[in-house]
Amino acid sequence: MSESGAAVRNTRQRSAVSALLAEVEGFHSAQDLHAMLRDRGERVGLTTVYRTLQGLADAGEIDVMRPPGGEHLYRRCSEGHHHHLVCRACGRTVEVAGPTVETWADRVAAQHGYTDVSHTLEIFGTCPTCTP
Amino acid sequence: MSESGAAVRNTRQRSAVSALLAEVEGFHSAQDLHAMLRDRGERVGLTTVYRTLQGLADAGEIDVMRPPGGEHLYRRCSEGHHHHLVCRACGRTVEVAGPTVETWADRVAAQHGYTDVSHTLEIFGTCPTCTP
DNA sequence: CCGCGTAACGAGAATGATTGTCAAAAGCGC
DNA sequence: GCGCTTTTGACAATCATTCTCGTTACGCGG
Secondary structure, eight states, X not given: OOSSSOOSOOOHHHHHXXXXXXXXXXXXXXXXXXXXXXXXXXXXXXXXXXXXXXXXXXTTSEEEEOOTTSSOEEEEOOSSOOEEEEETXXXXXXXXXXXXXXXXXXXXXXXXXXXXEEEEEEEEEEOGGGOO | OOSSSOOSOOOHHHHHHHHHHHHOOSOEEHHHHHHHHHHHTOOOOHHHHHHHHHHHHHTTSEEEEOOTTSSOEEEEOOSSOOEEXXXXXXXXXXXXXXXXXXXXXXXXXXXXXXXXXXXXXXXXXXXXXXXX
């Protein structure tokens, strides 16, 4: 019921999604990834892609971003906590670490008595290549 | 066509939305605000609420937040640039200023050659009242 | 004060990503 | 190999937001 059993199974579809995320670069929407899998010949349902991505996100194995555009974007990222510097023209992404920010956020939250703190931070700009 | 004329008109509906935002506290969704206006007896269309909110957001008079939940939340905030510390249980919000973060973000972006930099930052936690 | 041109309004339909449903198929332990 | 349980997947449902387009009314010049 809630313990002892194999709570997570190893399925072909799950592997396919993981493998794909390991290969592609940059952020992609769920529908994007679904289309790529289909092109590869993998038969995976859209519903399953969504479910798998949510699972991976919960497990902390991938990062989720919600750009102003509206769709969720997923990406396989390096292990530690970090943030993203995204070009708003071409989408090029740079991972940046900001220990100062982490500390500051925790401190500010603590000052107000908030616990169980998390935060989201995205930086948008125009990269050198896209600058006219 | 594009100049000299009154590009923006002063309508009853626009005033109503502004007035409502001036009174309420915390973040509210567009549909939320629309319902409140209706309760007040103001006859304003949902479409107009969306349009007005977008306009105010573009003008920088209100802040927009995109919580994991999925809907856009709007709030009348203090003038300067700042961020939000939000309780994920009761929604209580604290405005916080983070000069360090601003500087850091600009510097990091500049190091990578990115220009025209902006950023979004939200801090989530559980406020003292909601802590078990 | 009156009338006109144009921006804003509003009701409903359209859009489109995400989530729910439920019968069928496939893992994993035995 | 067998059976129970999880997972899958096609399709429908949901729901916030956007679009359309005829109607309304603001603001200004006359």
